[in-house]
Amino acid sequence: MSEPKALTHRRVLNIALPIVLSNATIPILGAVDTGVVGQMGLAAPIGAVGIGAVVLSAIYWVFGFLRMGTVGLTSQALGAGQTGEVAALLSRALMIGLGAGVILIAAQVWLFHAAFAVAPASAEVEALARDYMAIRIWSAPAAIAIYGITGWLIAAERTRAVLGMQVVMNGLNITLDLWFVLGLDLGVGGVAFATLIAEWAGLALGLWFCRAAFAVPAWRDWPRVFDRARLKHMASVNTDILIRSVLLEAMFVSFMFLGAQFGDVPLAANQILIQFLHITAFALDGFAFSAETLVGQAMGRRRPDLLRRSAVLTSGWGLAIVVVLSAGFALFGGAVIDLMTTAPDVQAEARKYLPWLILIPVIGLPAFMLDGIFVGATATRDMRNMMAVSAVVYAVAAYVLPPLFANHGLWIALVISLVMRGTTLSLRYPRIERLAAPA
Numbered sequence: 001m002s003e004p005k006a007l008t009h010r011r012v013l014n015i016a017l018p019i020v021l022s023n024a025t026i027p028i029l030g031a032v033d034t035g036v037v038g039q040m041g042l043a044a045p046i047g048a049v050g051i052g053a054v055v056l057s058a059i060y061w062v063f064g065f066l067r068m069g070t071v072g073l074t075s076q077a078l079g080a081g082q083t084g085e086v087a088a089l090l091s092r093a094l095m096i097g098l099g100a101g102v103i104l105i106a107a108q109v110w111l112f113h114a115a116f117a118v119a120p121a122s123a124e125v126e127a128l129a130r131d132y133m134a135i136r137i138w139s140a141p142a143a144i145a146i147y148g149i150t151g152w153l154i155a156a157e158r159t160r161a162v163l164g165m166q167v168v169m170n171g172l173n174i175t176l177d178l179w180f181v182l183g184l185d186l187g188v189g190g191v192a193f194a195t196l197i198a199e200w201a202g203l204a205l206g207l208w209f210c211r212a213a214f215a216v217p218a219w220r221d222w223p224r225v226f227d228r229a230r231l232k233h234m235a236s237v238n239t240d241i242l243i244r245s246v247l248l249e250a251m252f253v254s255f256m257f258l259g260a261q262f263g264d265v266p267l268a269a270n271q272i273l274i275q276f277l278h279i280t281a282f283a284l285d286g287f288a289f290s291a292e293t294l295v296g297q298a299m300g301r302r303r304p305d306l307l308r309r310s311a312v313l314t315s316g317w318g319l320a321i322v323v324v325l326s327a328g329f330a331l332f333g334g335a336v337i338d339l340m341t342t343a344p345d346v347q348a349e350a351r352k353y354l355p356w357l358i359l360i361p362v363i364g365l366p367a368f369m370l371d372g373i374f375v376g377a378t379a380t381r382d383m384r385n386m387m388a389v390s391a392v393v394y395a396v397a398a399y400v401l402p403p404l405f406a407n408h409g410l411w412i413a414l415v416i417s418l419v420m421r422g423t424t425l426s427l428r429y430p431r432i433e434r435l436a437a438p439a
Contacts, residue, residue: 004079004297004298004301004303004306007294007306007309007310007313008313009313009317011157011294012287012290012294012313012314012317013317014157014159015154015157015159015286015289015290015293015294016159016286016287016289016290016314016317017159017286018159018160018162018163018286019154019159019162019163019285019286019289020282020283020285020286021163022159022162022163022166022167023282023283023285023286024282025166025167025170026166026170026282028170028174029170029173029174030053032173032174032177032178033049033053033177033191033195036177036178036181036182036190036191037049037181037187037188037191039181039182040181040187044122044124044125044128045128045187045188047121047122047125047128047129048121048125048126048127048128048129048131048132048188049129049132049188049191051121051125051126051129052128052129052130052132052133052136052188052192053132055112055115055129055133056133056136056137056140059104059111059140060140060143060144061245061249062242062246063097063100063144063147064147064245065238065239065241065242065245066093066096066097066144066147066148066151066238067147067148067150067151067154068151068241068292068375069151069234069237069238069241069375069378069380070089070093070147070148070150070151070152070155071151071152071154071155071289071292071293071296071375071376072155072237072292072296072375072376072377072378072380073089073155073233073234073237073296073378074086074089074090074151074152074155074156074296075155075292075293075294075295075296075297075299075300075376076296076297076299076300076376076378077089077300078155078156078296078297078300079296079297079298079299079300079301079303080300080301081300082300083216083218084216084218084221084224085218085224085230086156086213086216086218087213087214087216087218087219088218088219088221088224088225088227088230089152089234090148090149090152090210090213090219091219091220091225092225092230092231092234093145093147093148093149093151093152094145094148094149095225096144096148097141097144097145097146097147097148098141098144098145099141100140100141100144101139101140101141101142101143101144101145102140102141104137104140104144105137105138105140105141108133108134108137112130112133112134116129116130128188129188131188131189131192132188132189132191132192133192135189135192135193135196136192136195136196138196139195139196139199139200141203142199142200142202142203143199145203145206146165146199146202146203146206149165149203149206149207149209149210150162150165150206152210152213153206153209153210154289154292154293155292155293155296157293158209159286159289161206161209164205164209165202165205165206165209166202168201168202168205169198169199169201169202169205170198172194172197172198172201173194173195173197173198174194176190176193176194176197176198177190177191177194179194180193180194181194236380236381237378237380240380240381240383240384241375241380241383241384243384243387243388244380244383244384244387247387247388247390247391248387248391250391251391251394251414251417252274254395254398255270255274255398255410255413255414256270256271256274258398258402258410259407259410261402262402262406262407265345265346265349266349266406266407268341268343268346268349268350269346269349269350269352269353269407270353270407270410272337272340272341272346272350273337273350273353273354273356273357275340276329276333276336276357276360277357277360279325280322280325280360280361280364280368281368283321283325284318284321284322284365284368284369287314287315287317287318287321287369287372288314288318288368288369288371288372289372290310290314290317290372291310291311291314291315291369291372291373291375291376292372292373292375292376293376294306294310294313294314294376295307295310295311295372295373295376295377295432296375296376296377296378297310297376298310298376298436299376299377299378299432299435299436302436302437302438302439303436304433304434304436304437307377307432307433307436308433310373310376311369311373311429314369314372314373315365315369318365318368318369319362319365321361322361322362322364322365323361323362325361326358326359326361326362329354329357329358329361330358333351333354333357333358334351334354337350337351337354352407352408353407353408353411356408356411356412356414356415359415360414360415360418363415363418363419363422364418364422365422366421366422366423366425366426367418367421367422367425370421370422370425370426370429371383371425373429373432374425374428374432377432377435377436379428379431379432379435382425382428382431383425386421386424386425386428387421389420389424390417390420390421390424391417393416393417393420394413394414394416394417394420397409397412397413397416397417398410398413401413
């Protein structure tokens, strides 16, 4: 086995910064989608694109495990020098993504019916949203397969390629939005076709970025690709991540629902402030992804010393980021709130709870970074179990505290859940170093 590349701050930043920039492009596309249909001068098309995009994003989000699982498994194979397995993992991820997308296309009638049963809309909005989703669903194989490609590229420390995919997809999507809707007057269907084309183009570009893997015969070594033990391990890892992610999403969804009991103004304030949490997650993603890659490679090499240094270096950068974010929220949080809403009562209400958002980046850092470390180590059973513990603690806190402290109690429950995740994962961390030790 060759000597590993030096584990330096530069290497961490080379992985992390393209991901941070890639994440920064995500809100731009949503704003353009909304803006172009807004030029039609009608409320229904805006609502239809919003609902349709949320429904499809929620469905695709379920398959986000494919990115995380692929990073952990591929980085470990790279660390162990298993070139054939690295190529086979890409084939497995692509087959899962493309297959899942085909299933979603086949099941679209039932999926859309269920979605509107849960989130009913006016007849006009629902009709337009169904038209939008009926077009976009045909890019489901591409959208889900991209998760696998993204994970594979991150494991290979090729995050600039990930950034390139995101920029090309979003850039093409925005260009086609403007042409189809404002130029050709295709309305909601134009927005859907723009995304459909952009996602298939993104998959094509991603496959080109992965072309080196297809130069290795192992990518089509079907006995290896369909090896029962490897498939079982991949399924176990991905299932654990899926359960963990569903529990995490349930906590955030319940947070918003529970906030509604305090009235429209606190609910609106919570919706604004939760965007600060999203900003924190987007900023930390790059360093958590760095941890996934570097920890995974250290696991593959059976080098607990490299694993520990990977955890320390990536977490150190994560700490620097959250300190800057907390300071920024403290200094400019009020101004950001004022930009996001012009309602004086919502502005005042959001300021009441802003201190929690100043605290959360630092308090939540261990949870964010340890997630990345555990993904890289494919210690997904621990991730799943500790998330379950945290979810139970959150549920108890969310039941007990809001009657005592109103909306502040809800924010306290969220903070407690982050502390619990970080603490329980920290207690399990020594096991990862033991697993990385030479057999």
